[in-house]
Amino acid sequence: MNKSPSHQLLLIGLPGTGKTSYLAALWYMVNQSNVDCRLKLAKLDGNSKYLNNIRDAWLEYRPVPRNSLDSETVVSMALEDRETGLPLGLSFPDLSGESFRLQWTKRELTSGYDEQLRKASGGILFVHPNGIVKPHRIDTLNALVDALGVAGPEEDVRGDNVLLKQWDIEKAPTQVQLVELLQFISNREYFRAPFRLAILVSAWDVVTALHQTPVDWVSRQLPLLRQFLECNEGMFDVAFYGVSAQGGRYASSLFSESDFKDTFLVRLREKRDPVSSWLCEQLDEAAQSALRENAANQASGTLPSLVVQNVNKVIAKASIYDQGRFTNVELRSETKALINITGLAASVQQREETIRMNRLLLEDTYPSEVLRTRQNDIEVSALHQKLPARRVSLVGADIKNPHDITEPLQWLMR
């Protein structure tokens, strides 16, 4: 029996770095017979429900649901090289970003991940330009403040070593956490060098204006990681890529200050309807105080940002729908449809849908006070004009096809 060569690759990355979005776009692309993608699906193999779910979200321009901490999904694909006709088995453990963060914070890893790591022949390390924590020093900030000639912060008068905030390992710079993740990998007793590692900068469309190559971008934004990789090139064989798997930003269901008219605050303060009354109670003390001050100052046109932040927290937390609360609100059909969907058991996958439903509920409750436009609307409509296969773009050295999302995989399996 002719068995296809099999590869297991790791998807490594902190939370929100685009691992699952990449996987969703990949699953779509390898399934298409009419796109320029060197690797294609040879046959369906086993349960592909998870891959289908994330692909559907990707096709509907919805945020791809993040993997939950307790699931260590291993996805398998039976692929074929279009040029050579050779079959390839590929499997990825799609771990949550949180599980990688826990390696840094709790100093432990799951035995499941350890097992996957043992079998892995390479991996993809994901980095997202918007999620980088940098090691900003106070002296650098102070120098900047001086150079700009603006009033700096007042001197500390609380005495030596009085901490304003305790050190939190979770807030350590991204590059430090990534170096440690790689040190953990190379520390395992079964580690075999060189370990092929594709560094993927996600959401590359966000940084294209900088006119940098992915390797330049990593060198500037994550210099410690870059030095580490350079020094340890015998351990990690590295290639750098920039990938835009979504193709652009999606519409956000969260509110911005400009989404509200002044009258929204008035209705909130007066609490004359059940929704306003309930929503006002959900605001924290600082936001309620800002609401009162706003009334006292008779200010118009300035919605306290605290109130907006609070409302966003409320709609992001859980479903706000309650039949009694919304009984007098005329709901549009889209809202009703979402209520029916999200009324099912809550899951991580439905979180984005819940936020969208909550937004629609508030839009329906405040038809004259809340705008129905969304952040990123222009970008989203441009995205809708593209064929799905053209949403994906890729840059990096030796890239042959800038729309072939499998290029990093081809390099890893070479």
Added chain:
Amino acid sequence: MSTTPPRPSPTGILPTDEAALAGVSTAPAADDEASDMIDLPSGKELNEFSALSFATSRPVRWIVVAGPVGSGKTTLLTSLYELFQAAPVAEYLFAGSNTLPALEQRCYLSRIASEKHVPDTQRTLYKEDEPTYLHLRICPAILPRTPVDLLFTDVSGEMFEHARDSTERCQELTFLRRAGHFLLLLDSEKGVVVDKRWAMVEEGKTLLQSCIDSEMLASDCVINIVWSKFDHFVAAGNEEPHREFREEVVKGFRASFQHRVRHLIFSELAARPTNAPQLEFGKGVPELIDGWITMWPQMRDMVLLPRPPVGTRESERFAIRHFDTATS
């Protein structure tokens, strides 16, 4: 739980069981599902045992940073680490560290994340007879990129003050025997104050004398007298008298020690030059790194012998002393 025994890794991270054996604490399992979790190295500062264990697996360069309380020992180490966060330093690249969380914690008060307005360094707590170490691996930017492991002492000033006052206490600081570089920090903040400066210098000289008289420093150890917080001299102005003072100090050190040690050098350091912003952050640090790499005693790049057997606390101490004597 993994059943495969860890081994010293290519990056040199101390494996978990080694760490446990060496007394390094690892994070406890989070919950009842502990059996599914595998402990990773804690990343905390290394204690004596874990540092020695590490040194048995690879050549290590031991660097002792000495000086009284508040002389800038930890600030030197954090600035060194901070410089690598931004770019290669003195033609050297960051190649790894076994103590990343420990270094991060020490940098905290100088980062905006602390919400402080003036950078600071948390004082190193005094733990009697418990030296700790921070680790950095660096490698040259040019080929061949042979990595170098640096282990820095991170001990409180009190420990050195005791060693200064008593040769017996000094002999307890067994790490001194392993030092390839001994940095003695002279606090420039006191150096600019007329009624403080000579006492500060004498404190330093006495500490060095105690270390030499106790025969704790190897004859080929590089003794580096470092003017720490040099930004205070720059900020003070009135340059000539300060320069003359420093020259007198240098003469004094040379007269007292040059015939007793093989290498006696002097450096200026403004690791965090808050008082003279015209100086670059980490002024003097690149030169120190260069010295640790290029000016290293011959035959010091050796792997220590395997660790002696571990017994009770008292016998452990005896074994380490014996071990240090045997390898010095």
